[in-house]
Amino acid sequence: MNIKPAKQFLEQPYWQHLAKGKLFLNSCNDCGSSHHPPSPICPKCRSFNTGWKEASGKATLNSFTVVRHAVHPHLEQDVPYIVTLVDLEEGVRLVSGIPAGMEVDLKVGMALECKVIQKDEDFALPYFVPVDADKA
């Protein structure tokens, strides 16, 4: 699958951190809470004093779907693929997925961990995989 945000987005801190292999979350310098998608203001204390904090990478699976129908001609070779919603320890939700080819047995509520995968030189994605997936 080769779908990217447009270039002007890749210049933003969220994507710049990912391109260096790390998942950073937009976080409040005053109250410490994290939020996603990134925003100019903290939705908890309404401070504009926000910055970036590295995520622990720990999450649970909120939901998932195995996409079997390609909704674009370019995706014909990619189906089936798995899209997930993951709830991070920091209290934020991310859209994520399971890397192509990885065998998984997904259950809502299961523990996941972040695995940033480089797609090309300026672009990487935060996948979340079952905690024991690499050991299996």
Added chain:
Amino acid sequence: MKTSIVGIGQTEFSTNSGRSELKLALEAILSALDDAGLEVNDIDGLVRYTWDNTSEAAIVNALGLPSLKYYGETEFGGVNCCGAIAQASAAIQAGLASCVVFYRALNARSGVRFGRGERVLSEDGDALISHQPEPPGDIYSAPFGLLVPGQHHALYAQSYKGHYGLSDERFTEMLGSVAVTQRRYANNNPRALMKDRSLTMDDYKNARVISEPLRIFDYCLETDGAMAIVLVSQERARSMSAKAVDVLSASQYIFPGSVPMYLYAKDTYSLAPPEAGEVLFGRAGLKPSDIDVAMVYDATSMMVPLALEDFGFIGRGEAADFLISGQNGPNGSLPVNTHGGLLSEGYFHGLNSIAEGVRQLRGESSNQMKADTVFMTLRGASSMIMGRA
């Protein structure tokens, strides 16, 4: 609210209308005025979705309306099917306009399709590019292949299934009951795209999976056509036609993460907190047990169990029992989507479901129920109750 729906009008539903969205809109508006017994020059207000391609200017100019004293737009598409009714009603009650038409025209099958990724992506060599700041198909979703609303609905469905620990079989029967029951309604409905196509539970179970756990028959029908709804004050409606249906309550209710696509909402196995129902029913002085027929914006079948639970028609986690036992059917305790819904009549961004509510209350439905009070919602984001004040 102190307003009434006095006219409903539409073109045929099809997969290829063969004409412009403007022409479709005009046909639907004239048809709705005819139904109401009003003249074109009676229109002094228009409401529409921001997503509609046909502007108020295009309508005013095409019809040569002498003047338009109010026009308003609500964000998104069907999310605001009842929000547009609330807006038209508010304008009438505030004295900004006296006769407001809510219209929707779209060539959603022969033109730009909501079920296709091309709507949100551009091509750059081998790569596909997202430019969208918000779902669906936004920069955070698209790279994982989450592109169209129907895939989001699969995420809510899986979340519900997991949260209540439903087996594959029971979950399949729950949604299958929605699809099959609504198809039977559509088989009696001359307007329905699926009028002549039967659907059995076996057909449903054996159908192609689109995005697990949803099958092809869990999805609505991309449709070409147009619809229009005419509103006036209750007082004026009383002097017009016995067919008038009153807007007893109309509401909008969104919360952080809920719009556009609920990806970031706190819960994904429930799409509206209890307050959404309290606001809606409170304004009408009614409770869920007062409702005779429900219209649920079923972009997918999953919207039906969620709405029934979210608005307190049944308890949390009770949807499988309710639907599998056919309580949404013609002999059930709460018939749902008696036109066949967006699944089997057509995907008309909710206007066709409002129109079916009007028909039920007029006694003109193809699947007529005993109906004094009709409920309608889209995921709680906008909702209404129709009846007679």
